[in-house]
Amino acid sequence: MEEIKIVLNEKEIPCAWYNIVADLPFQIPAGINPQTRKPLGKDDLRAIFPEQLIEQEISRKKWIAIPGHVRDIYRLWRPTPLRRARNLEKYLKVKSRIYYKDESVSPTGSHKTNTAVAQAFYNKQAGIKRLTTETGAGQWGAALSFACSMFSLGCRIYMVKVSFHQKPFRKSLMHIWGSEVIASPSEFSESGRQILRHDPHCQGSLGIAISEAVEEAVKRKDTNYSLGSVLNHVLLHQTVIGLETKRQLKLAGEAPDYLIACVGGGSNFGGFVFPFVKEKLQKGTLKIIAVEPTACPSLTKGKYAYDFGDTGGLTPLLKMFTLGHKFIPPGIHAGGLRYHGCSPLVSALRYKGIIESVAYHQLEVFKAAVLFAKLEGIVPAPETAHAVKAAIDIALKNSRRPRCIVLNFSGHGLLDLSAYDKFLNGELKNYAYPLCEIKKALNDLPLA
Numbered sequence: 001m002e003e004i005k006i007v008l009n010e011k012e013i014p015c016a017w018y019n020i021v022a023d024l025p026f027q028i029p030a031g032i033n034p035q036t037r038k039p040l041g042k043d044d045l046r047a048i049f050p051e052q053l054i055e056q057e058i059s060r061k062k063w064i065a066i067p068g069h070v071r072d073i074y075r076l077w078r079p080t081p082l083r084r085a086r087n088l089e090k091y092l093k094v095k096s097r098i099y100y101k102d103e104s105v106s107p108t109g110s111h112k113t114n115t116a117v118a119q120a121f122y123n124k125q126a127g128i129k130r131l132t133t134e135t136g137a138g139q140w141g142a143a144l145s146f147a148c149s150m151f152s153l154g155c156r157i158y159m160v161k162v163s164f165h166q167k168p169f170r171k172s173l174m175h176i177w178g179s180e181v182i183a184s185p186s187e188f189s190e191s192g193r194q195i196l197r198h199d200p201h202c203q204g205s206l207g208i209a210i211s212e213a214v215e216e217a218v219k220r221k222d223t224n225y226s227l228g229s230v231l232n233h234v235l236l237h238q239t240v241i242g243l244e245t246k247r248q249l250k251l252a253g254e255a256p257d258y259l260i261a262c263v264g265g266g267s268n269f270g271g272f273v274f275p276f277v278k279e280k281l282q283k284g285t286l287k288i289i290a291v292e293p294t295a296c297p298s299l300t301k302g303k304y305a306y307d308f309g310d311t312g313g314l315t316p317l318l319k320m321f322t323l324g325h326k327f328i329p330p331g332i333h334a335g336g337l338r339y340h341g342c343s344p345l346v347s348a349l350r351y352k353g354i355i356e357s358v359a360y361h362q363l364e365v366f367k368a369a370v371l372f373a374k375l376e377g378i379v380p381a382p383e384t385a386h387a388v389k390a391a392i393d394i395a396l397k398n399s400r401r402p403r404c405i406v407l408n409f410s411g412h413g414l415l416d417l418s419a420y421d422k423f424l425n426g427e428l429k430n431y432a433y434p435l436c437e438i439k440k441a442l443n444d445l446p447l448a
C-alpha cells in the first residue's frame, strides 16, 4: 500500500535555516536608503529591527542555527505532513503523483507562524516590549499575535480595512492572543491620516498598512516592526518548509519534477523552493512555478526595478518585480496576495529565469479550491488555492506522463468561508488585469 501521509519525527525538525544567498552564482542587488541613495547599512535598519534579524538579513552564511526556544515552539505543529492527493489524481485521471506540503496544521492555520515565532523570539531577546505589523487577510496578524503571546510581547496590528470587515474571525483570533487590531488606513499615523484626507473611504492595502506600522515603530523606543514576508530573514525562517519536504520526498522515493507555490510577498514560495534551487542550477530539469492573481501579477507583469516596500515611501528601496508602490490592487479575496512587489530573492530568481510564474483569475482559482476540498477534505485558503489551480493544470497538461508534482499548501480557508459562500452563490467576480492603474503607478517609481 502506498503511503498518503509522509510524516517525520519531532527530532527531524531542521536544526538550522538554509540561506540561499550562499549558493547563488550571482549577487542579489542591495537595498538602498532612499534619502542618501546609498546601499543600505545596518544603521538604517536599527530603528525597527533587532540586531540578530539585521545580521540574518545580510548574512552570507549557508546555515543559521534555529534557537532551541524557537524549535521548542515549532514542536507544537512541526514537522508538518507531506500528503499525497490520491483522490485528486484519480479524479483527474492523470498518471502524475500530486503531493502537498501541509502548512495549514500550524496553530494559526498557515506557514506564517514559522517566521512569527522566530521574529518574536529575537525581539524579546533584544529587550523590545511590543511589535507593530500590517496584515491583509489576517493570517500574518494571527501568526504574530500567537508568537507575541508566547513571548509576552505587546502587539498592534494594522489590518487592511477591506479585510477588517470581510474577515472578522481572524480578528477574533488576534484578540484571543492579546493583540490590538486597527483598521488601516487609520487616524493613528500620519501616513494613515494623509491617505484618509485624500480618500475618506479608502479600503486600504498592504502597502498602506506597512507605512502605518513602520511609522509607529520608528517613533517608539520600546517598539519594533515585524514584517510577514518579502525580506531575506523572513524567507530564511520559512526554509523549514522546503528542508522538511526534501527529506519527506526522499523517504517516499521521489524526486520532484514540479514545485509550485503561490506568491504574495514571496515567503511561502521562497521557503518551500529555496532548498531545491541548487539542484535546479546543477541539473536543470526541475520546474519551479510561482502562482499569482491576475489582479496583482507582480512577477508575471511587473517591472524589475528599485521600489518602496510600502505606499507611504517609508521603507528602504528594494530591487524587485513591482507594479508600483502606489498601486492599490482590486479587492480579491486572496488578501495575502494583494501586494505590489515581491521579495528581492524571489525576484532575482525570476529575473535570471530560474523560476517561472503564471497568473490566474479569482473564479477559476475558487473552482479549483472547491474541487480540492471535495476530494481531499481540506479547504484551501484563497491564496493557497492559486497553487492548487496551477498543480491541477500541470497534471492535466502532462496527463500521460508520470510526473511528480509538489505544491505548498500554505494555509487552510476555514476563516475565509464567507468568500466561499459568495463563490458558491455566484456573487464573486473576476477582476481584469488593471493595466491603466499599473501604468500610472509604474510612472512613480522612485529612481526612474
Ligand SMILES: Cc1ncc(COP(=O)(O)O)c(C=O)c1O
Binding pocket: 110, 111, 136, 137, 138, 139, 140, 228, 229, 230, 262, 263, 264, 265, 266, 267, 268, 269, 335, 336, 337, 381, 383, 384, 410, 411, 412
Ligand atoms: C495562506 C497564505 N498563503 C500565502 C500568502 C502569501 O504570502 P507569502 O507570499 O509571503 O507567502 C499568505 C499571505 O497572507 C497567506 O495567508
